[in-house]
Structures are given as C-alpha cells and as structure tokens.
Amino acid sequence: MADPRSNGLRAFYEENGYLLIRGLIPRDEIEQIRDRFEQIWREGQEGYLWRDDSGEVVNHCEKYPRIVHPQRFDALSRQYLLDPRITDVVRELLDDEPLAAQTMYYWKPPGTKGQALHQDNLYLQAESGEGCMAAWLAIDRATEENGCIRVVPGSHRLELQCPEEADAERFQFLNYVPPPEGFTEVACVMEPGDCLFFGGHTIHGSDPNRSATESRRSLICHYIGTRSKECAGFYNPLLAMDGREVIAESPTMGSPCGVSFDGPH
Numbered sequence: 170m171a172d173p174r175s176n177g178l179r180a181f182y183e184e185n186g187y188l189l190i191r192g193l194i195p196r197d198e199i200e201q202i203r204d205r206f207e208q209i210w211r212e213g214q215e216g217y218l219w220r221d222d223s224g225e226v227v228n229h230c231e232k233y234p235r236i237v238h239p240q241r242f243d244a245l246s247r248q249y250l251l252d253p254r255i256t257d258v259v260r261e262l263l264d265d266e267p268l269a270a271q272t273m274y275y276w277k278p279p280g281t282k283g284q285a286l287h288q289d290n291l292y293l294q295a296e297s298g299e300g301c302m303a304a305w306l307a308i309d310r311a312t313e314e315n316g317c318i319r320v321v322p323g324s325h326r327l328e329l330q331c332p333e334e335a336d337a338e339r340f341q342f343l344n345y346v347p348p349p350e351g352f353t354e355v356a357c358v359m360e361p362g363d364c365l366f367f368g369g370h371t372i373h374g375s376d377p378n379r380s381a382t383e384s385r386r387s388l389i390c391h392y393i394g395t396r397s398k399e400c401a402g403f404y405n406p407l408l409a410m411d412g413r414e415v416i417a418e419s420p421t422m423g424s425p426c427g428v429s430f431d432g433p434h
C-alpha cells in the first residue's frame with residue numbers, strides 16, 4: 170500500500186482535500202464484499218432494506234438503492250470499517266485517532282440518480298480539524314458514464330456552505346453546494362479496490378448512472394477524529410478502532426443554514 174506520508178501523498182491531500190489510493194484492497198476481497206451485498210440485496214434486511222408488495226426495494230431513502238449503517242448488522246461491513254489498511258490512512262490524514270461513524274453501500278444500478286455536490290460535515294457535524302472524513306471504496310469500475318465520484322479540489326479550505334436546491338430530475342438528494350468561482354470539479358475514475366479519501370468540507374457528489382449495463386457499487390466509510398468530541402446523534406454509537414462503542418456529544422457547532430441536519434445524506 171502507498172504510505173500517505175511518503176511520495177508527497179500527504180502534501181497532495183493538504184493541497185487538494187482528497188487523496189486517491191490505487192489498489193488499496195485486493196480484487197478477491199472486493200468480490201467478497203460485492204457478493205455479500207448482493208446477498209443482502211436479494212434477502213433484504215429488516216429495518217434497513219426490504220421490498221414492498223410490488224417487489225421494489227425500500228430503505229432509508231425510499232427507492233434509492235443504498236443501505237446506511239450496515240456495520241450494525243453485518244460483520245463484513247464492520248470489519249472493513251475498522252480495517253487498518255483504511256483506518257491508517259484516515260489517522261494520517263486527520264492527524265488524529267479515528268472513530269468510525271458509519272458505513273454505506275451504494276448499488277447505483279443503471280439509470281439511478283446521482284447525488285448533488287455537497288459537504289459531509291454539514292451532516293456529521295464533527296467539530297475539530299477536517300470535521301469528518303470519508304473513505305470511498307470502489308467495488309465496480311467507476312467511470313464518468315456510470316456516475317463516479319466527483320470532487321472539487323481545494324474546497325476543503327472553505328467553510329460549510331448552506332446548500333441550494335438541486336435538480337430533482339438528476340439527483341436524489343436536493344441539497345446542492347455549487348463550487349464557488351475559481352473552483353472546478355474533477356471526476357475520479359476508479360478501479361475496483363481503489364479508495365478515495367476526502368475531508369468533511371470537501372465538496373463532492375456524483376452524476377446519474379447513464380450506463381445501460383454497469384452498476385457503480387461502492388462501500389463508503391465515515392470517520393471523525395477523537396478530538397472531535399461532538400457528532401450528530403444519527404451516528405451514535407461511534408466505534409473506536411478496537412471495536413469499543415463511544416458516544417459522541419451533541420453538536421454545538423451551529424449550521425450555516427440556521428437549522429441542523431441529522432441523518433443520512
């Protein structure tokens with residue numbers, strides 16, 4: 170694995186607010202993760218993902234095909250949330266001992282809407298340093314056509330912005346943070362096993378899946394640093410790296426919108 174302290178990787182992160190590590194998790198493990206979630210997709214999971222009478226998938230986000238907090242019932246998700254290959258990078262980039270906040274898995278089959286550009290810390294509300302950090306692990310090849318992640322380099326230095334309304338035809342969630350003048354989004358084309366790390370202020374999102382045949386599956390893990398004593402209640406209990414449960418305090422940081430967001434985004 171590439172050491173984030175070496176080869177200018179840390180410098181790249183500090184400059185850009187994201188870091189892509191190629192081949193962090195080998196293909197055979199990626200296939201195991203994919204197969205486990207295909208099983209969850211087929212069998213459903215009470216309270217997280219199930220099918221209505223017409224056979225449509227129902228979950229936290231109505232018919233948007235993703236699952237939130239699978240680490241709470243699935244040992245494999247929890248294993249990757251606490252995997253040192255991922256958490257060592259998070260520790261280095263946060264410059265703090267990580268606490269795990271959640272996993273999410275996106276199936277994103279052909280035709281699925283995207284997620285408008287946004288900043289994660291508006292939702293997690295971790296109060297120190299970068300706020301939270303995401304590790305976005307590609308399960309399939311992620312391309313511009315099937316709706317890969319897009320990031321706005323340098324946006325990690327911005328304050329949290331109050332979102333505008335996104336285009337409901339293209340995006341599932343309607344909170345949209347436009348890149349300010351002078352900032353441009355870039356597409357992160359990734360292979361299975363590549364992992365993209367980005368901070369809680371980094372503006373990012375994804376376009377709809379325009380492919381006729383390819384899903385764009387991904388496992389996403391979110392962390393905060395231990396120095397951030399606060400985090401939105403939706404993420405409690407957090408997990409320390411040894412698996413211990415930790416309860417974060419309620420956020421006091423305030424919101425750029427006046428109202429706080431707490432829940433999946």
Ligand SMILES: O=C(O)CCC(=O)C(=O)O
Nearest residue numbers: 275284289373374375389
């Ligand atoms: O994977 C995606 O399409 C969007 C994920 C994302 O932006 C997030 O979970 O914050």
